[in-house]
Amino acid sequence: MSKFLEVENLNVSFPTEDGLVQATNEVSYSVGLGETLAIVGESGSGKSVSNLAVMGLHNAGSTNISGHAWLDLPSGRVDLISAKPEELRALRGKEMAMIFQDPMSALHPFFTVGKQIAEAWHLHNTGSKRAGLARAVEMLDLVGIPDASKRVNDFPHQFSGGMRQRVMIAMSLINNPSLLIADEPTTALDVTVQSQILQLIKDLQKEFNMAVIMITHDLGVVAEVADRVCVMYAGKIVETGGIDDIFYQSVHPYTRGLLASLPRLEQSSLGHRLLAIPGTPPSLINLPNGCSFAPRCAFAEHVGSGLCTSTTPKLELKREDQWARCHLGASDVSRISQLQIGATING
Amino acid sequence: MFNFVVRRVIYTLILLILVSISVFYIFDWIPVDAARLICSKQCTPALVEANRIRLGLDVPVLEQWWRFMQGLFLGRDYGQGAAAFHCPAPAFGYTFTRHQCVTELIAKTFPVTLSLALGAFFLWMVVGVSLGILAAKNRGKFLDKASTVFVLVGTSLPTFLTGVLIIIFVVLKFNLIDPLQIGNWANPFTDPVGWLKAFFFPSLTLAIAYAATYTRFTRSNVLETASEDYIRTARAKGLSEKVILRKHVLRAALAPLVTMAGLDFSGLLGGAIITEKIFGLDGLGSLSVKAVFQTYDLPIIVATTIIASAFVVFMNLIVDIAYAYIDPRVRIK
Numbered sequence A: 001m002s003k004f005l006e007v008e009n010l011n012v013s014f015p016t017e018d019g020l021v022q023a024t025n026e027v028s029y030s031v032g033l034g035e036t037l038a039i040v041g042e043s044g045s046g047k048s049v050s051n052l053a054v055m056g057l058h059n060a061g062s063t064n065i066s067g068h069a070w071l072d073l074p075s076g077r078v079d080l081i082s083a084k085p086e087e088l089r090a091l092r093g094k095e096m097a098m099i100f101q102d103p104m105s106a107l108h109p110f111f112t113v114g115k116q117i118a119e120a121w122h123l124h125n126t127g128s129k130r131a132g133l134a135r136a137v138e139m140l141d142l143v144g145i146p147d148a149s150k151r152v153n154d155f156p157h158q159f160s161g162g163m164r165q166r167v168m169i170a171m172s173l174i175n176n177p178s179l180l181i182a183d184e185p186t187t188a189l190d191v192t193v194q195s196q197i198l199q200l201i202k203d204l205q206k207e208f209n210m211a212v213i214m215i216t217h218d219l220g221v222v223a224e225v226a227d228r229v230c231v232m233y234a235g236k237i238v239e240t241g242g243i244d245d246i247f248y249q250s251v252h253p254y255t256r257g258l259l260a261s262l263p264r265l266e267q268s269s270l271g272h273r274l275l276a277i278p279g280t281p282p283s284l285i286n287l288p289n290g291c292s293f294a295p296r297c298a299f300a301e302h303v304g305s306g307l308c309t310s311t312t313p314k315l316e317l318k319r320e321d322q323w324a325r326c327h328l329g330a331s332d333v334s335r336i337s338q339l340q341i342g343a344t345i346n347g
Numbered sequence B: 001m002f003n004f005v006v007r008r009v010i011y012t013l014i015l016l017i018l019v020s021i022s023v024f025y026i027f028d029w030i031p032v033d034a035a036r037l038i039c040s041k042q043c044t045p046a047l048v049e050a051n052r053i054r055l056g057l058d059v060p061v062l063e064q065w066w067r068f069m070q071g072l073f074l075g076r077d078y079g080q081g082a083a084a085f086h087c088p089a090p091a092f093g094y095t096f097t098r099h100q101c102v103t104e105l106i107a108k109t110f111p112v113t114l115s116l117a118l119g120a121f122f123l124w125m126v127v128g129v130s131l132g133i134l135a136a137k138n139r140g141k142f143l144d145k146a147s148t149v150f151v152l153v154g155t156s157l158p159t160f161l162t163g164v165l166i167i168i169f170v171v172l173k174f175n176l177i178d179p180l181q182i183g184n185w186a187n188p189f190t191d192p193v194g195w196l197k198a199f200f201f202p203s204l205t206l207a208i209a210y211a212a213t214y215t216r217f218t219r220s221n222v223l224e225t226a227s228e229d230y231i232r233t234a235r236a237k238g239l240s241e242k243v244i245l246r247k248h249v250l251r252a253a254l255a256p257l258v259t260m261a262g263l264d265f266s267g268l269l270g271g272a273i274i275t276e277k278i279f280g281l282d283g284l285g286s287l288s289v290k291a292v293f294q295t296y297d298l299p300i301i302v303a304t305t306i307i308a309s310a311f312v313v314f315m316n317l318i319v320d321i322a323y324a325y326i327d328p329r330v331r332i333k
Helices: A047-055 A085-091 A113-124 A129-142 A161-173 A191-208 A219-225 A243-248 A253-260 A304-310 A330-346 B002-029 B045-055 B061-074 B102-137 B142-156 B159-173 B192-226 B229-237 B241-269 B273-278 B284-295 B298-326
Strands: A005-016 A019-031 A036-040 A064-073 A076-079 A096-099 A179-183 A211-216 A228-233 A236-242 A315-319 A322-325 B076-078 B085-087
Touching: A005 A047, A019 A036, A019 A047, A019 A211, A019 A228, A019 A236, A036 A047, A036 A219, A047 A064, A047 A096, A047 A179, A047 A211, A096 A161, A113 A129, A113 A161, A113 B229, A129 A161, A161 A191, A161 B229, A179 A191, A191 A211, A191 A219, A211 A219, A219 A243, A228 A243, A228 A253, A236 A243, A236 A253, A236 A315, B002 B061, B002 B298, B061 B076, B102 B142, B102 B192, B102 B241, B102 B273, B102 B284, B102 B298, B142 B192, B159 B192, B159 B273, B192 B241, B192 B273, B229 B241, B241 B298, B273 B284, B284 B298
Parallel strands: A036 A211, A036 A228, A096 A179, A179 A211
Antiparallel strands: A005 A019, A005 A064, A064 A076, A228 A236, A236 A322, A315 A322, B076 B085
């Protein structure tokens, strides 16, 4: 079965005065209807850039893109990367929608939310203004905005952050898209509001059988919503697999580092220090030879003959349905990390 | 919204009262004695006193102001006996050097100033805003660079230089227009061509500097708005670039222009002294300058000062209300 969205070898780069910034490098991922793919990584890892490119929302003038992003539409497969801007525009907001990090700035301050939501509907449907507004009320109601028929005439500044994100969701889903890309939708929100918004996205996903891509740097969010996970580092996917594989048997040292840097309830009482990954991500203009993560990797010294700093690892199958871009095998990693944990505790 | 307007109007009226009182105090405080200055060569202390009474400067400042306000609404009598004269409402004063009601002078000069200001305003808004939008749309390309040159030249050329250049080239060198027609008042409703001939070049002179500023302002505002998150949202909906620019970008980018344009325009309604002088226009600016330097005609000076400041205050009101209409965030419940 082919997935609804299949991204293949996506390269995005920006020419700058200092050189070519390779924002994403041979990135491939896919997501099926009803499935949630979480893309995790720190700032600059390429997680947003690759999805903006899929949506065609990058700055076309200053971006080089190659690769494919196949959208499996009933009318046939479409490559979003090679599609004409007009074709892409017709798909945006209809088949695929996107919501953004900061709901405070993502809505136009001069128009009522009703107008903004209805505008999305009118673009892909024919109907009267009244019908558009009625649809907007329906959507506001669906995303849990109380008193929707009145609130539809309010302006964005009259809503709280969480409510605005609900408005954004209402707007993006008004045409029943099959793909929703959520770019850190809860980062700017309070923790309590965060889980409400995530729950809302999950509920709506079930209702509309959507494919959801959740871009985040928050592993808590991943745990809550994802079916599959892609971990990105320095523009590459370093590990991908099912949610349980990633959380309980991750192979790539970077993924392990991310997980180890999460505070855990059961550890705090034992006086554990929170583990941090040493160093900073490399510059995307000149990546180090070999594995991009090698300079920060605690495992690199355990790999023979400087392999990590000389040869770029490929994304390899490490376990069933779990891929990692690392020279180590799955068993090596767990053996070495046990050694290290032992060393930390003893030392 | 209604409450907002009512409150703004009340503030404006209070502000007008304060401003006009200040004008009277300022002319009272400055060390120039109007009664002495308009006195002829064979001046005696008695004549100076008589002048003081004629000018109404013998009473306290607040009373002078009160009489002025009364005159505005009810008309006012000036002088005594055979020299007595009545100015009907709105009476802005009476000039004893010209023996005329100031209102008459203003009624004659204001249309000139208004024509100049309107012409300039129209020119600079059309040129400045459209050039700014075009420059932003073609960022980094030839048109953008050309507009940068225009902005640099326009903002660095003072009006007295552009005015003189226009006179030299348009009138003297290429004889494009009969110099007598420039600034020669013509009624725009009965003689639109004559009006255009009278005011096109003076307005152009005034407009160039403003157009440059507005080009720069529009360009940077459009670019800034285009990179806002809500523009990306509009794109994500599937809107076309045309609609995004027209509806989403310009609405937000041009809103601050309303404030700027309103205040610039109202400033010009008080008279554009340099431009009026260069082209020999009999506007409010020329009237004030003459009143100050030739005769020190205090009633005229006071009247034009109050009128100029009143325009600014009124335009502030209009801008505030317009802005609240444009930007819903300004409306206070």
